[in-house]
Amino acid sequence: MDSKFLKPYDPASTEGRIYEAWEKSGxxxxxxxxxxxxAQTEGKTFTIVMPPPNANGNLHAGHALFVTLQDxxxxxxxxxxxxxxxxxxxxxxxxxxxxxxxxxxxxxxxxRFGMDPKALxxxxxAFTLANKANMVGQIRALGASCxxxxxxxxxxxxxxxxxxxxxxxMFGDGLVYRGARTVNWCPKHQTSLSDVETESVExxxxxxxxxxxxxxxxxxxPETKFGDKYVVMHPDDKRYSKWxxxxxxxxxxxxxxxxxxxxKDNAADMEFGTGVxxxxxxxxxxxxxxxxxxxxxxxxxxxxxxxxxxxAQEFAGVSIKDARAKIVEKLAAKGLLVKxxxxxKNVVKKCYKCSAMIEPQVKxxxxxxMAPLASMAVTAVNKGDVRFIPEYEEKIFRHWMxxxxxxxxxxxxxxxxxxxxxxxxxEWKASVERPGEGWTQDGDTFDTWFSxxxxxxxxxxxxxxxxxxYYPTDLMETGRDILFFWVARMIIFGxxxxxxxxxxxxYLHGLVNDANGKKxxxxxxxxxxxxxxxxxxxxxxxxxxxxxxxxxxxDLALREDKVKGYKHFANKLWNIARFVLENVGDADxxxxxxxxxxKLEKELADVVASATANIEGYRVxxxxxxxxxxxxxxxAAEILEESKxxxxxxxxxxxxxADVVASxxxxxxxxxxxxxxxLHPFMPFVxxxxxxxxxxxxxxxxxxxxxx
RNA sequence: GCGCGGUUAGCUCAGUUGGUAGAGCAUCUCAUUGACGUUGAGAGGGUCACAGGUUCGAAUCCUGUAUCGCGCACCA
Numbered sequence: 169m170d171s172k173f174l175k176p177y178d179p180a181s182t183e184g185r186i187y188e189a190w191e192k193s194g195x196x197x198x199x200x201x202x203x204x205x206x207a208q209t210e211g212k213t214f215t216i217v218m219p220p221p222n223a224n225g226n227l228h229a230g231h232a233l234f235v236t237l238q239d240x241x242x243x244x245x246x247x248x249x250x251x252x253x254x255x256x257x258x259x260x261x262x263x264x265x266x267x268x269x270x271x272x273x274x275x276x277x278x279x280r281f282g283m284d285p286k287a288l289x290x291x292x293x294a295f296t297l298a299n300k301a302n303m304v305g306q307i308r309a310l311g312a313s314c315x316x317x318x319x320x321x322x323x324x325x326x327x328x329x330x331x332x333x334x335x336x337x338m339f340g341d342g343l344v345y346r347g348a349r350t351v352n353w354c355p356k357h358q359t360s361l362s363d364v365e366t367e368s369v370e371x372x373x374x375x376x377x378x379x380x381x382x383x384x385x386x387x388x389x390p391e392t393k394f395g396d397k398y399v400v401m402h403p404d405d406k407r408y409s410k411w412x413x414x415x416x417x418x419x420x421x422x423x424x425x426x427x428x429x430x431x432k433d434n435a436a437d438m439e440f441g442t443g444v445x446x447x448x449x450x451x452x453x454x455x456x457x458x459x460x461x462x463x464x465x466x467x468x469x470x471x472x473x474x475x476x477x478x479x480a481q482e483f484a485g486v487s488i489k490d491a492r493a494k495i496v497e498k499l500a501a502k503g504l505l506v507k508x509x510x511x512x513k514n515v516v517k518k519c520y521k522c523s524a525m526i527e528p529q530v531k532x533x534x535x536x537x538m539a540p541l542a543s544m545a546v547t548a549v550n551k552g553d554v555r556f557i558p559e560y561e562e563k564i565f566r567h568w569m570x571x572x573x574x575x576x577x578x579x580x581x582x583x584x585x586x587x588x589x590x591x592x593x594x595e596w597k598a599s600v601e602r603p604g605e606g607w608t609q610d611g612d613t614f615d616t617w618f619s620x621x622x623x624x625x626x627x628x629x630x631x632x633x634x635x636x637x638y639y640p641t642d643l644m645e646t647g648r649d650i651l652f653f654w655v656a657r658m659i660i661f662g663x664x665x666x667x668x669x670x671x672x673x674x675y676l677h678g679l680v681n682d683a684n685g686k687k688x689x690x691x692x693x694x695x696x697x698x699x700x701x702x703x704x705x706x707x708x709x710x711x712x713x714x715x716x717x718x719x720x721x722x723d724l725a726l727r728e729d730k731v732k733g734y735k736h737f738a739n740k741l742w743n744i745a746r747f748v749l750e751n752v753g754d755a756d757x758x759x760x761x762x763x764x765x766x767k768l769e770k771e772l773a774d775v776v777a778s779a780t781a782n783i784e785g786y787r788v789x790x791x792x793x794x795x796x797x798x799x800x801x802x803x804a805a806e807i808l809e810e811s812k813x814x815x816x817x818x819x820x821x822x823x824x825x826a827d828v829v830a831s832x833x834x835x836x837x838x839x840x841x842x843x844x845x846x847l848h849p850f851m852p853f854v855x856x857x858x859x860x861x862x863x864x865x866x867x868x869x870x871x872x873x874x875x876x
Numbered sequence: 877g878c879g880c881g882g883u884u885a886g887c888u889c890a891g892u893u894g895g896u897a898g899a900g901c902a903u904c905u906c907a908u909u910g911a912c913g914u915u916g917a918g919a920g921g922g923u924c925a926c927a928g929g930u931u932c933g934a935a936u937c938c939u940g941u942a943u944c945g946c947g948c949a950c951c952a
Contacts, residue, residue, distance in 0.1 A: 387952060435951085436951090437951050445951090446952085447952080453950040455952080456950085514951090514952090560880060563879075563880065564881095564948090567878080571878095573950095649947095652947090652948090716899090716900085719890075722881090722882085723946095727888065729901055733900065736914040736915095740911095740914075740915090743911045744911070746911050749911095750911070781892095782892080790892070797899085812910085817910090
């Protein structure tokens with residue numbers, strides 16, 4: 169027996185060495201897998217594309233979960249004889265990284281505004297690359313058996329070019345258009361955002377009713393009302409039937425008398441308030457639509473920084489935060505305030521990163537026409553081309569897809585892929601290269617999800633790259649929270665560009681929360697760094713703790729004592745191996761079994777069968793638990809105990825017949841071997857380390873055949 | 877407002893097609909120089925949120941209620 173078994177299992181002195189050996193072996197790359205292993209499936213591929221982590225910080229517990237789940241599946245499939253490919257990568261994460269970096273600039277007393285864009289870009293690039301290197305080291309530490317030789321980054325020049333080509337193609341197909349429309353403007357970060365990058369929050373906001381000529385109008389935003397020259401009511405509203413569409417009237421308003429025009433439009437809700445409203449098309453989506461229907465002029469009231477423009481006269485330059493009270497005060501003084509309802513609740517949009525109030529603004533932007541694309545995606549789901557785990561996520565997906573708005577893909581930040589659009593004399597062209605003399609490129613960059621949405625296609629080099637055969641992939645495993653941001657976009661781009669969904673199965677895991685089930689956040693101070701846990705208890709222990717009992721779609725409470733428990737398990741396995749090697753090191757693994765022992769072997773075969781079926785069905789949590797219980801409660805607690813008298817000790821030699829002893833020795837060695845294989849995907853380090861000490865082991869465990 | 881989940885032992889959660897409730901941790905008792913104290917044996921602890929229904933049989937399927945959570949949302 170190897171003397172290392174005399175001490176408890178020590179992850180710290182094992183894991184780095186084992187990982188290095190795996191990497192050196194080249195087996196993370198399916199091209200290097202031995203023929204007899206692949207013969208099991210005749211060389212079928214199994215591909216997972218790793219959700220590229222944002223290269224702007226450390227790995228968190230959520231990363232540890234996805235690395236674990238995907239590594240389990242990849243190792244399992246590899247042992248089953250698939251050309252198992254798990255492609256790693258990193259995302260430049262446009263807006264999010266820019267936000268992180270701007271925070272850092274703020275701390276240093278600097279600001280991106282006023283910086284040379286190129287210099288800023290270079291700084292963020294350096295920051296991102298440093299983080300990326302750090303992150304890659306952390307993914308390795310978690311045991312990820314992904315193929316680093318195929319690692320990709322969203323800003324690799326070839327990927328940038330492909331991303332831009334997609335835009336050009338969509339432009340040609342009429343699926344992207346440039347238009348002045350209402351966008352979500354973040355006044356802090358000075359960029360527009362897509363709908364999914366905003367959060368709707370319900371707030372208590374006073375609801376004011378003002379006199380507006382003969383009418384009473386309701387609003388929660390008096391500070392936008394300077395330019396309101398149109399008063400809107402429903403055409404069927406009998407209360408206002410004496411007013412005709414287009415009637416004009418003089419009304420006394422904030423800064424004196426103005427001429428108002430009556431507009432009849434179905435958008436006015438007769439049940440709400442007085443049924444009459446004035447509109448501010450530049451700063452409200454619904455007002456914008458009404459104005460467009462009637463070809464009404466639109467005027468900007470609030471500037472890009474959130475301050476009132478000169479149209480506000482005496483209030484010009486006042487931030488909208490301060491303006492409301494002042495304007496209400498003035499209107500009240502003029503006797504135009506009818507009442508204030510303090511109990512009113514309305515929904516406001518906030519920037520999902522900085523919680524600044526989103527200001528709707530009308531801006532020339534690039535939009536993706538979603539209706540035809542979304543309908544392709546829904547059709548694919550209806551046909552069963554994409555299956556969701558858990559199943560109910562399909563309903564959520566469909567609900568969103570069936571009512572999605574056009575997607576604003578322009579961002580006014582430097583950190584991103586430049587939009588390959590050029591203009592000259594008011595004309596626009598889409599082209600990766602400058603189309604000719606005198607053309608100026610659009611200064612905006614893509615929404616980061618525009619590139620990551622193409623990720624499965626980009627990393628496999630579809631359609632002509634050397635790995636194009638790995639597309640479509642086999643499984644998308646990612647967080648439930650980015651179903652719309654990412655999964656939906658990948659499905660759309662896959663259908664649009666390759667005429668096929670990028671993966672038949674979407675496995676969505678929940679959040680990893682703290683021990684009390686509360687969401688981890690820096691401000692609450694309850695963030696658990698996965699690497700701290702692996703240092704304390706070993707990577708295998710953390711992996712088990714993340715996986716056992718963690719059903720798809722459900723949030724997980726990560727408890728330190730659970731991780732500790734699986735450290736105990738790793739050591740239990742270690743000692744099982746010690747016992748077996750000490751007593752049975754000389755066993756003939758191919759020996760004949762007694763009837764009783766054959767039964768025990770069959771019992772493990774049943775465990776293997778159910779675990780196999782569970783992993784195949786992505787019920788990883790059940791497989792992990794059943795193997796755990798077999799190893800500890802059955803194999804160690806009962807079979808090993810029962811074997812002691814059969815094998816005999818120095819003090820009490822065995823009184824059993826030689827064939828019974830030989831049979832038992834074979835059985836213990838065989839079952840240990842099988843248990844190590846079964847556990848390998850879950851606990852790759854300790855199993856590989858034990859495996860190296862078995863006399864029967866010729867290959868590393870990572871490329872052993874999965875037991876049957 | 878629309879949509880989706882959860883509600884099971886003190887805590888965190890399983891329970892894959894309906895067949896008399898499970899795990900880990902915690903608690904209590906006992907054992908032990910044994911492969912492993914990072915151990916072993918055992919115990920206590922749940923009318924499976926509530927009310928109806930379907931069924932020979934429901935934690936599981938259906939309907940409704942309560943409650944917690946999440947997602948989406950252009951009623952000023």
